[in-house]
Amino acid sequence: MKKVFNRTLITSALPYANGPVHIGHLAGVYVPADIYARYLRMKGEEVLFIGGSDEHGVPIALKAKAEGVTPQDVVDKFHYIIKKSFEDFGITFDIYSRTTSETHYKTASGFFRKLYENGSFVEKTSEQYYDEEAKQFLADRYITGKCPHCGNERAYGDQCEACGTSLSPLDLIEPKSAISGRVPVLKETKHWYLPLDKHEAWLKQWILEGHKEWKTNVYGQCKSWLDMGLQPRAVSRDLDWGVPVPVEGAEGKVLYVWFDAPIGYISNTIECCPGDWQKWWKKEDTKLVHFIGKDNIVFHCIVFPAMLKAEGSFILPENVPANEFLNLEGDKISTSRNWAVWLHEYLEDFPGKQDVLRYVLTANAPETKDNDFTWKDFQARNNNELVAVFGNFVNRAMVLTHKFFDGKIPVCKELTDYDRETLKELAEVKSALENNLDNYRFREALKDAMNLARIGNKYLADMEPWKLAKTDMERTATIMNLCMQITANLAIAFEPFLPFSAEKIKYLIHKYDLKWEQLGRIDLLAAGHILEHPELLFEKIEDDTINQQVQKLMDTKKANELKERKAAPQKANIAFDDFSKLDIRVGRIVECQRVPKADKLLQLRIDDGLGGRTILSGIAEHYQPGELVGRNVCFIANLEPRKIRGIESQGMILSAENADGSLAVIQPLKDVLPGSEVK
């Protein structure tokens, strides 16, 4: 049974307002969503395209603290940069709002309240770090301490940025509050959880049985999660930045961002159409489509649907066409490492070239796997495809029509068989294009549109109107008429992808009221219709321009390397007493083997002169078990034993960490007896 839809609600992932938007965001989410929205609108369908900034959460609160401003200052800054750059880039949101809006606060707490009242949550109490001076619980990011792995003194409660390990606050050695600097205490706190496990059965049915048509990456990721079994997830946090939990006894608690953010789609819809927002979210004949990146698959396919279902009155997404990631010049895009092409900078560096980036990001979109953006490819696609094929055809058609017919559409007389064949191809483009767009295959769809220009170029080359004009003006007229009809068709076909260029063609041909349904027709421009003077659609991009951009990235890379190569700052002085508490020894490795089912762990048997001991060490990625046997190493002998993967580790092997994260085990320069103390 195929569902019938009468309107489409398109959402695009809410960008996190702790930085500007980069090409990875665009290629993964906003460009495809915009293409889809424009396409449906052109077809005359009822469409709503929702966007907005995601402005809560710990990283923003922390960034504000670091810069000595309020979280609101941070999100204000980036919200407006992001909003402006989307506008300038031609992303046609019906609304671009934010999760700090009044509407959102009302909507999100209303949503929570409803779930609270209908018993959708479970309450749980747990122990968390509390800052007695600041009188608040500390979010993971608000606790710093020594990383148990690499010893970095400034590790966060959720992650150590020096070694990349993810941590829990309880892992930190010598935890400190990032707010007051005091040692936090463990204190009980109550939180609400969404019991995803209770939703597992219908989710399995709905996705695994009901949505086999979803993209393989999306379907596969969902299946993976569902097969593993779902766990309850906390929906609240102890934090002062966010939507307050709207129940008694929840002072100092806010909604967890992952719960808060997707409700933003709903809030923004309400803000956009306060009168009739419900039809977009509650009527079965609305098609809800989430455009997201692969990092968001689980939230949009499992968690958010569970929230909507628990609420009871909302529809579920019909599709979630998630894209993979875009890399930049071979490396992962990273906001913190400044490894990105920022949209607002691109718009400054390449004024009027929105469509070039839209083209490149669509043609090379990471639809099925991660892809790489390179400036060389950007240049090649512009020069060899946009300029040479698309722009060139339009220019040829315009110039020839001016040359022979004074810029007026000539009369189309009798068609030859060859004409008809060409026109048939034109019609075929329409169905191919629609088929691909309807199935979220935008990369392929763009090729179809490009094919239209190729058909035009071939037609011109075969007909040679510049020769024919000397002998047969009537035939030349027909040919040029058809070329201009193809040009008008190009304006339609490219509008979802390259709206600025489509607009320019419309200006050149003085024809603005083109509709999608007219695609494939050859009566779009009447004989005698007057054209604008020819102007180029695209211009070549020179090597210099590209080299500048590459240089900019090389500079970033160099700066990053310098930063990374710098030795970590020295830690605070300690008393000799503290040092002497440590019992560091030399031991000889007598046995060494991998720990089963662990990638990083080696299990070592050490001759310590005291009868031997077992130590586990996370060096399996850097050493083969065989090459260590017989070596003398240094280890901390009196570290409290701890069980890892069921094996008790009695100490810690000392290693030095290189800039690239590789580990070098420390070995005495001379042979000493096992058990010798290191002083």
Place this chain on the structure above:
RNA sequence: GGCGGGAUAGCUCAGAUGGUUAGAGCGCAUGAUUCAUAAUCAUGAGGUCGCGAGUUCAAUUCUCGCUCCCGCUACCA
């Protein structure tokens, strides 16, 4: 280690419920052409479809094992 995604021409990617010559664009070579931003058009070269085994009359397509890349996840005293 578990799970998911990927591996097809120099590059970026399509594709096949298994069936004679595996496709596109770019790049490359040759030719044609000059209306056009030295753009276009035609032709061609280029692929043991990641590796190994199995099922089959037939596998690049199905099954199993392995390798490498990406992601989620466990592990790093």
